[in-house]
Amino acid sequence: MCYDDSARPPLPPVRGGASNHGDVKLTSADGTEVDAYFAHPDAPSNGAMIVLPDVRGLHDFYKELARRFAEVGMHSIAIDYFGRTADTSDRGEDFPFREHVEKMHPRSVTEDVGAAAQWLRSLPGVDVASVFTVGFCMGGALSWGQSASGYDLKGCIGFYGVPSRVADRIPRMHAPLLILAAGQDFTPVDEVEKFAADVSAAGVEAELHVYPDAPHSYFDRTFGDHEEACADSWRRILDFVDRHAT
Numbered sequence: 001m002c003y004d005d006s007a008r009p010p011l012p013p014v015r016g017g018a019s020n021h022g023d024v025k026l027t028s029a030d031g032t033e034v035d036a037y038f039a040h041p042d043a044p045s046n047g048a049m050i051v052l053p054d055v056r057g058l059h060d061f062y063k064e065l066a067r068r069f070a071e072v073g074m075h076s077i078a079i080d081y082f083g084r085t086a087d088t089s090d091r092g093e094d095f096p097f098r099e100h101v102e103k104m105h106p107r108s109v110t111e112d113v114g115a116a117a118q119w120l121r122s123l124p125g126v127d128v129a130s131v132f133t134v135g136f137c138m139g140g141a142l143s144w145g146q147s148a149s150g151y152d153l154k155g156c157i158g159f160y161g162v163p164s165r166v167a168d169r170i171p172r173m174h175a176p177l178l179i180l181a182a183g184q185d186f187t188p189v190d191e192v193e194k195f196a197a198d199v200s201a202a203g204v205e206a207e208l209h210v211y212p213d214a215p216h217s218y219f220d221r222t223f224g225d226h227e228e229a230c231a232d233s234w235r236r237i238l239d240f241v242d243r244h245a246t
Contacts, residue, residue, distance in 0.1 A: 002054030002137035002160075002217050005093055009065040010221040010230035013238070017042030018070035026079070026119055029111040035080040035089050036116060037063040039070035047245055048120040048128045050113055051078035052135030052143045055101050059091040072238060075128060077116050081109060101138070109142050110149050117151045130154045130245040134237070136219070141165040144179070147204065148172035155244045157237060160185050160216050163195030170198055176205035178240045180219075180233055183212035209236060 021039035028034050035058055049069045053062040058080035069076035080091070082100045091097075113133065120128045132155045135143030140161025147156045148169040157178040177199055181192045189210055199206035211218060211229040218226040219233055 002056070003059070003061045003220065005060065006222060007061050007217070007220045008222055009061060009068050010219060010227075010234060012068055012072045012234050013231065015071040016073060018067050021067055021070065024077070024119070026112070026115040028083070028108070028115045030108070032083045032108075032112075034083045034112050034115060036077050036119075037066050038075075038077045039066040040075050041070045041073045043073060045073045045075060046127050046129045047073065047241065048075040048077075048117075048131045049241075050116045050120070050131065050133045050146075051076060052109075052113070052133060052139030052146075053078060053080070054137040054139055056093075056095060056097045057081050057086075057091045057100075058089075059095075069134075074132075074241070075120055075123065075126065077120060079112050079116050081112070083112075084108060106142070106145065110146065113146050113149060114151055117153070130241075132157065132241060132244075135159070135161065137161065137216070138165075140180075144177050145169050147175040147177060150174075154246065155240055157240065159219055159233075160187065162187050163191055167195065167198070170202050170204075173199060173202060173204045176240075176244055177207065178236065179206060179208040180236065181208065181210045182214040182216050182218050183210050184214060185216045207236075207240065209233075 026034040062078040066076040066078040133143040134157040136159045140158030143158040145166035153175040196206040196208040214229045
């Protein structure tokens with residue numbers, strides 16, 4: 001498990017209003033209803049972020065994170081993975097996520113991301129031209145994999161993902177990657193470095209930054225020892241978005 005219920009996303013460096021937020025249902029390509037949580041910036045924006053959670057799915061950490069992205073000026077939507085197998089939307093710490101993760105298929109996640117992108121681009125009165133993804137742990141690798149989705153994404157950001165889960169997608173990748181790795185994670189740094197090098201060799205930008213002293217799930221404002229890594233991660237995300245937005 002990546003984040004427990006006490007975890008909170010770090011605050012971004014620049015914050016605006018995000019008063020419009022809440023739950024929404026998406027319809028995926030196979031007809032499945034997918035739980036999601038949206039947040040809109042108060043100021044006009046043509047940028048958007050799709051948030052891919054960790055193995056627990058759509059729990060409160062990611063709902064708050066969607067609001068944080070709206071506060072920096074991006075229409076945001078965090079999606080759940082388990083609409084096909086779970087009969088409840090409760091993703092609390094007692095949710096038996098492992099049995100549902102075992103039933104997941106990457107194709108279904110990609111379809112759900114497509115539903116989120118379509119929803120963002122169909123917002124009335126909003127011209128969403130630049131859509132990005134960001135994910136954490138399992139969602140980090142799933143986010144990198146969306147580079148091969150064909151949804152005209154502008155960039156795919158992942159925290160502490162496992163590269164082997166998406167290495168087979170490298171030949172089909174198009175959108176640039178931002179790879180944020182923890183030096184004290186269970187995934188060896190050299191595996192992440194090789195992944196970044198392989199993506200670059202395939203002709204796709206892969207920006208890698210390793211935080212040598214940071215553990216898995218360091219992007220959490222309750223981790224006082226890692227405030228600098230959290231702040232730097234926010235800066236790198238916003239810089240990546242600025243450089244690749246239309």
